[in-house]
Amino acid sequence: MIENIQKYVNKKMEECIINFKKNLSKIRTGRASSDILNGIFIEYYGNKTELKKVANITLENSQTLKVTPFENSIQKLIEKKIISSNLGLNPISKGNTILVKIPFLTEDRRKELVKIIKSDGEKVRISIRNIRRDAKDKIKKLLNEKVITKDKDYLFQSELQTKTNFFIKKIDTILKNKELELMKF
Missing domain, CATH: 3.30.1360.40 (Gyrase A; domain 2)
Incomplete structure (x- = not known):
């Protein structure tokens, strides 16, 4: 049961990252792509x-x-x-x-695009946290129904937080790279 939840969490968080990258690729940086x-x-x-x-x-x-x-x-x-x-x-x-x-981007437009991608990044972070919350709710339900022990619950919560932190850092790295790409002249 826990393995299914872990697979679900991995799949959904990966999908968030893939969609985020796809959306960022549509934002032009002044170079043809x-x-x-x-x-x-x-x-x-x-x-x-x-x-x-x-x-x-x-x-x-x-x-x-x-x-x-x-x-x-x-x-x-x-x-x-x-x-x-x-x-x-x-x-x-x-x-x-x-x-x-592909027209060159003005500095104002570059700054505007950076704001847009940061906003999109925050939305993806929220999605990742919502996936974490849903998984926590499912595990709490299993704990209340005594399907799993408190030790398993604690272990899963710890793994879930580690995974969430990993994906949040991944989003931050993607954002930082895209921002650097946008601000290059």
Whole structure:
């Protein structure tokens, strides 16, 4: 029973970290990265399809992405979706490809992005603590039903706190690295 709770806690906390990293990868740092276009979906043959599944996305240079649609008929649609994605990007058609220049970030915008990622980091910390709280509640229930002993309860609580501290430190490290990346000129 305790093993199931431990597996659940590990899985949920790892998912929090993975989602956090995925969200941070969408925040642009002034350098081109194909991850910036993640989350853009195109209506393709009646289905909502990710951009990377209907086009090849490569780095032209450190400031430019090159998007090459697999079908020329969807090129204009891709351009419109990139413009309407609220990423502040302006695609330019060049033959059968689309060039997306990544503008340099101003210092004010960098500071604003740092505030945003710190806020997101705090939300993830809260999620980690909520997972810990749920696990503690489940263990208390087992203790009250006398399924486990007080010693097992104490041991689990100690392991749970250690695991929580580990994931919180992981979040802090990810945040620190992203902040350094954002503040580089």
